[in-house]
Amino acid sequence: xxxxxxxxxxxxxxxxxSVKIECRxxxxxxxxxxxxxxxxxxxxxxxxxxxxxxxxTYEQGVEKDKFLINHASLTLxxxxxxxxxxxxSSFYICSAPRVGGLSTQSYNEQFFGPGTxxxxx
Amino acid sequence: xxxxEQSPPDLILQEGANSTLRCNFSDSVNNLQWFHQNPWGQxxxxxxxxxxxxxxxxxxxxTVATERYSLLYISSSQTTDSxxxxxxxxxxxxxxxxxxxxxxxxxxxxx
Numbered sequence: 001x002x003x004x005x006x007x008x009x010x011x012x013x014x015x016x017x018s019v020k021i022e023c024r025x026x027x028x029x030x031x032x033x034x035x036x037x038x039x040x041x042x043x044x045x046x047x048x049x050x051x052x053x054x055x056x057t058y059e060q061g062v063e064k065d066k067f068l069i070n071h072a073s074l075t076l077x078x079x080x081x082x083x084x085x086x087x088x089s090s091f092y093i094c095s096a097p098r099v100g101g102l103s104t105q106s107y108n109e110q111f112f113g114p115g116t117x118x119x120x121x
Numbered sequence: 122x123x124x125x126e127q128s129p130p131d132l133i134l135q136e137g138a139n140s141t142l143r144c145n146f147s148d149s150v151n152n153l154q155w156f157h158q159n160p161w162g163q164x165x166x167x168x169x170x171x172x173x174x175x176x177x178x179x180x181x182x183x184t185v186a187t188e189r190y191s192l193l194y195i196s197s198s199q200t201t202d203s204x205x206x207x208x209x210x211x212x213x214x215x216x217x218x219x220x221x222x223x224x225x226x227x228x229x230x231x232x
Contacts, residue, residue, distance in 0.1 A: 112164040
């Protein structure tokens with residue numbers, strides 16, 4: 001299967017600081033990547049879609065000035081949590097779709113990074 | 122938007138037992154995937170199965186797209202199967218092929 005990496009795997013920071021999380025597709029290119037957030041014992045919630053060469057698309061209720069997304073290349077997307085506060089503490093996971101096949105029978109399977117656990121004190 | 126319901130929400134099994142997890146979805150889908158989230162949070166791809174049946178070792182999955190459900194079968198369960206199993210779907214009109222997740226089934230396999 002395809003490999004997606006995330007860095008860092010965990011981070012602890014003080015309230016008011018900014019934290020950058022990197023997501024890389026290691027063995028395939030991804031013009032689109034996705035950022036999810038997961039609270040304890042809950043499901044994954046899509047935050048935004050990261051598009052290479054253009055602006056990210058944010059889900060309703062997600063502050064774009066709070067969660068800055070940059071898709072610098074076909075293998076790298078970054079999520080920056082600006083002026084982090086304790087309520088931003090969560091598990092952040094990225095994914096990248098590996099697409100292919102013919103127009104009549106295409107596949108579009110998503111692969112997930114290992115996640116980043118953010119704790120804001 | 123599309124609704125994804127998974128059942129049961131929790132499941133406790135004795136090692137060696139078999140189980141069936143269900144995923145119902147409210148609309149047609151382009152894509153359906155099953156994942157296992159391990160205790161460290163990593164989502165592991167189990168199946169990419171928008172329709173039909175697939176098998177991989179002790180696991181198999183069936184999606185009946187016309188009836189809007191998918192089943193994940195786990196046979197001869199092992200303690201390492203413990204974790205949360207998620208079903209996620211990609212509706213046709215989702216634009217960038219985004220996945221909508223169910224709430225998951227928490228599986229605990231005891232020795």
